Amino acid sequence: MTGRRVLLGVTGGIAAYKSAYLARRLGERGADVRVIMTAAAEQFVGRQTFSAITGNPVERDLFDGSSVSPHTDLASWAEVIVVAPATTNLLGHLANGLADDLLTNTLLAARAPVVLAPAMHTEMWEHPATQRNLAVLRDDGHEIVGPDSGELAGGDVGAGRMSEPEAILAVVEKLLEHD
Numbered sequence: 001m002t003g004r005r006v007l008l009g010v011t012g013g014i015a016a017y018k019s020a021y022l023a024r025r026l027g028e029r030g031a032d033v034r035v036i037m038t039a040a041a042e043q044f045v046g047r048q049t050f051s052a053i054t055g056n057p058v059e060r061d062l063f064d065g066s067s068v069s070p071h072t073d074l075a076s077w078a079e080v081i082v083v084a085p086a087t088t089n090l091l092g093h094l095a096n097g098l099a100d101d102l103l104t105n106t107l108l109a110a111r112a113p114v115v116l117a118p119a120m121h122t123e124m125w126e127h128p129a130t131q132r133n134l135a136v137l138r139d140d141g142h143e144i145v146g147p148d149s150g151e152l153a154g155g156d157v158g159a160g161r162m163s164e165p166e167a168i169l170a171v172v173e174k175l176l177e178h179d
């Protein structure tokens with residue numbers, strides 16, 4: 001993985017804290033990691049955590065003026081994009097081609113393979129809209145990792161727990177091997 005360019009998208013779920021460890025493991029394997037956080041993700045983890053772990057500033061804004069076209073720059077930079085956690089909101093946007101922030105615009109502008117690690121409460125996971133979007137995303141060729149079953153936020157137990165960072169890492173590594 002040395003020198004491979006991995007773009008990590010972090011969306012607004014409790015499991016965002018696990019993404020910090022995923023970023024660290026990617027870095028340990030030698031990847032160059034850049035992170036896009038959604039506005040909601042910043043409610044769960046601070047952007048300084050990801051910038052300190054990756055050594056790169058966190059990307060967040062489509063219109064902050066630091067780049068003329070941040071979404072296309074990031075999309076063409078990435079060799080692989082992994083979104084972990086992927087909220088049901090993110091899945092819905094991507095499945096329907098909706099782009100209203102930096103992450104969704106980057107995903108739609110990308111040719112790189114995309115790995116999605118959904119995480120949400122069981123009811124949201126099992127909702128027909130989420131499952132319909134998942135089917136579209138699979139059909140579009142995206143890799144879906146998990147979710148696992150187990151303990152969820154608030155002490156509930158069921159399907160919707162984000163896969164462990166090591167399992168996501170293994171999928172990213174496999175995709176890069178075949179590239």
Ligand SMILES: Cc1cc2nc3c(=O)[nH]c(=O)nc-3n(C[C@H](O)[C@H](O)[C@H](O)COP(=O)(O)O)c2cc1C
Nearest residue numbers: 011012013014038040041087088089090119120121
């Ligand atoms: C405490 C809390 C936890 C949440 N956890 C999740 C979650 O695990 N998965 C999910 O899909 N949405 C979750 N949400 C809802 C999302 O944060 C919300 O849909 C948000 O708009 C997602 O934005 P994003 O997809 O741009 O990050 C949670 C909301 C709150 C208040």
